[in-house]
Amino acid sequence: MVLHKDKNVSEFGDFQTPENLALEVMKVVNRLGVAPESVLEPTCGRGSFLLASCQIFPHVNRFVGVDINLEHLKYLKEKILSKKYSDKIDIINGDFFTLNWSEIVKKLAEPLLIIGNPPWVTSSELGLLRSSNLPPKSNFQSKSGYDALTGKSNFDISEWMLLKHLEWLKERTGVIAMLCKTSVARKILIHVWQHKYRVIRSQIYSIDTFKNFNASVDACLFILQIGDGKLSINCDVFDNLADKKASQTIGYYQDTIVFNVKDYQRWSNLRGIDSAYSWRSGLKHDCSKVMELIPEGNKYRNGYGEIYFLERGYIYPLLKSSDISNNSTSNCRKYVLVTQRYIGEDTTHIKSDAPNVWEYLQKYREYLSKRSSSIYRNRPDFSIFGVGKYTFSPWKVAISGFYKTLNFVEVGAIDGQPVVFDDTVYFVPCWSKSEASFIATILNSQPAKEFLESMIFWSDKRPITIELLKRLNLRVLAQILNQEEEYESYVKNHVV
Numbered sequence: 446m447v448l449h450k451d452k453n454v455s456e457f458g459d460f461q462t463p464e465n466l467a468l469e470v471m472k473v474v475n476r477l478g479v480a481p482e483s484v485l486e487p488t489c490g491r492g493s494f495l496l497a498s499c500q501i502f503p504h505v506n507r508f509v510g511v512d513i514n515l516e517h518l519k520y521l522k523e524k525i526l527s528k529k530y531s532d533k534i535d536i537i538n539g540d541f542f543t544l545n546w547s548e549i550v551k552k553l554a555e556p557l558l559i560i561g562n563p564p565w566v567t568s569s570e571l572g573l574l575r576s577s578n579l580p581p582k583s584n585f586q587s588k589s590g591y592d593a594l595t596g597k598s599n600f601d602i603s604e605w606m607l608l609k610h611l612e613w614l615k616e617r618t619g620v621i622a623m624l625c626k627t628s629v630a631r632k633i634l635i636h637v638w639q640h641k642y643r644v645i646r647s648q649i650y651s652i653d654t655f656k657n658f659n660a661s662v663d664a665c666l667f668i669l670q671i672g673d674g675k676l677s678i679n680c681d682v683f684d685n686l687a688d689k690k691a692s693q694t695i696g697y698y699q700d701t702i703v704f705n706v707k708d709y710q711r712w713s714n715l716r717g718i719d720s721a722y723s724w725r726s727g728l729k730h731d732c733s734k735v736m737e738l739i740p741e742g743n744k745y746r747n748g749y750g751e752i753y754f755l756e757r758g759y760i761y762p763l764l765k766s767s768d769i770s771n772n773s774t775s776n777c778r779k780y781v782l783v784t785q786r787y788i789g790e791d792t793t794h795i796k797s798d799a800p801n802v803w804e805y806l807q808k809y810r811e812y813l814s815k816r817s818s819s820i821y822r823n824r825p826d827f828s829i830f831g832v833g834k835y836t837f838s839p840w841k842v843a844i845s846g847f848y849k850t851l852n853f854v855e856v857g858a859i860d861g862q863p864v865v866f867d868d869t870v871y872f873v874p875c876w877s878k879s880e881a882s883f884i885a886t887i888l889n890s891q892p893a894k895e896f897l898e899s900m901i902f903w904s905d906k907r908p909i910t911i912e913l914l915k916r917l918n919l920r921v922l923a924q925i926l927n928q929e930e931e932y933e934s935y936v937k938n939h940v941v
C-alpha cells in the first residue's frame with residue numbers, strides 16, 4: 446500500500462494521476478494503432494485519463510468515467526464544463542464492487558478502451574484499516590480460477606478489478622491500459638496465458654512512481670489488447686513510456702512465466718527432471734529459540750539464554766541463507782537440534798539414546814507442541830521437516846532463496862559433522878568433495894545461469910525457488926558441457 450496520513454487516501458488507493466503522465470500514457474496507447482469507438486475509465490477520480498483520451502482520440506463518441514468519490518467527480522464535472530467534448534462524457538458515481546457493469550459496458554461500442562489507475566491497495570491492508578472497500582465475499586469466492594490467482598487471504602484490489610475488465614471484454618474487442626504494480630501485471634498475465642484469454646498483444650512500460658506519485662513501488666503501464674487473432678504468449682517490456690523498442694520480452698512457456706524469452710528458448714533443452722539429483726530445502730522446525738543453539742565450551746546456549754549439556758550426535762552445524770550468500774561455510778555460528786533422521790520417525794528412542802537431549806525436549810515440550818503450522822499435527826512429538834538421508838550427506842551444493850545472485854556454493858562437513866541448512870536454503874546432496882565441486886562448477890556455468898536466470902524475476906521477495914531449480918536437468922547440462930562421463934561416474938555411487 447502506498448501509505449498516506451489521510452486514511453481515506455490509503456483506503457481508496459486515492460493517488461490521482463498527474464495530467465502529463467496520463468497524456469503520455471494515452472500517446473503510448475495511440476501507438477498501438479487501435480482506434481477505439483468508446484472509452485471507459487472505471488475508477489476515474491478527477492479524470493486525468495478520461496481528459497487525456499478526449500484529446501488523443503477526438504473521434505470517439507462516448508467516454509464514461511466512474512468513481513466512488515463524489516468530491517472528485519464534482520471537480521471533474523466543473524473541469525469539463527467549458528470543453529467542447531463535454532456532452533460526449535458520462536460521469537457515474539458508483540462503487541466498482543456493486544455497480545451493474547454489464548448494463549454500462551453493453552452500451553459501449555467496440556473497440557472499447559478501458560483505461561485508468563485502479564487503487565493500489567491489498568485486501569489485508571484494507572483489513573488493517575477496517576475498510577469495506579472490497580469485493581463482496583460470496584462473489585469473490587465463486588470466481589473460478591480467481592482464488593488460485595489472488596489467494597483467498599490477500600490480493601491487490603487492482604488485481605480483482607483487472608480481472609473484471611478482462612471479463613467485460615471476454616467476447617468483445619478492445620484494449621485495457623492500466624497503471625498498476627508490476628507484480629499485479631505479472632499475475633494477470635499468468636492468468637491470461639493459463640486460461641487462454643483472447644489477448645493478442647500485451648506490453649509493460651515501467652513508470653517512475655517516485656517522480657509521479659512520490660511513492661516507491663515497482664509499477665507500470667500494463668496494456669492488453671483483446672480481440673480475434675493469434676493468441677499472444679509474449680509480453681514486451683519497455684524501460685519507459687517513451688521507448689519504442691522493448692528492452693526484453695517475458696512469456697509463457699511450458700506452464701512457466703519466463704523473464705527472458707530469448708535466453709529461455711536458447712537453453713530450453715536443459716529443461717527436464719534430473720533423476721539422480723533432487724533439490725531439497727533445509728530443515729524446518731519453527732521453534733528457533735529451542736532448536737537453534739550457540740556452543741559454549743562443551744555445552745550449548747539456547748534462545749532463552751539457558752545453557753545445557755546435550756549429546757553431540759543430535760546436534761549439527763547450522764548454516765543460514767546469509768552464510769551461504771557470504772560464502773562463509775567453513776565454520777558456523779550456530780548449531781541445530783535434529784530430532785529425527787527422516788520425516789515421521791518415532792522420537793521416543795531419544796529417551797534411552799540421548800537422555801540429556803530427551804530431558805531438554807521435555808523441558809521445552811510446550812513450546813514445540815504449540816507450533817502453529819498444521820504440518821506438526823498428528824506427528825511424533827518434537828517433529829521436524831525437511832529431513833531425510835540427504836540431510837546427512839557429507840557434502841552439499843547450496844544456494845539461498847532470498848539472495849539476489851545466482852551463486853552455487855559447495856559446502857563440506859564442519860568438525861566432521863554434516864552441515865544442516867535452514868529452510869530458506871536449497872541444496873543437492875553430494876557424497877564427496879570432488880562430486881560437490883563438479884556439481885557446483887556445472888551449476889555456475891554460463892548455460893545453467895542463463896537458463897535459470899531466464900525464469901527469475903529478481904524483484905520477487907524470494908526470487909530463487911525450489912521449483913525453479915528443479916527445472917534444470919543436470920545430466921543434459923553435463924552433456925552440453927562435455928562432462929557427461931564425470932556426471933555418470935558420480936551418479937553410479939549415489940546413496941540417495
Ligand SMILES: C[S@@+](CC[C@H](N)C(=O)[O-])C[C@H]1O[C@@H](n2cnc3c(N)ncnc32)[C@H](O)[C@@H]1O
Binds near residue numbers: 459460564
Ligand atoms: C489511484 S486513484 C486513480 C484515480 C484516477 N484514475 C487517476 O488516475 O487519476 C484510484 C481511484 O479509485 C477510486 N476508488 C477507490 N475505490 C473505489 C470503488 N470501490 N469504486 C469506485 N472507485 C473507487 C478512488 O476514489 C480514486 O479516485
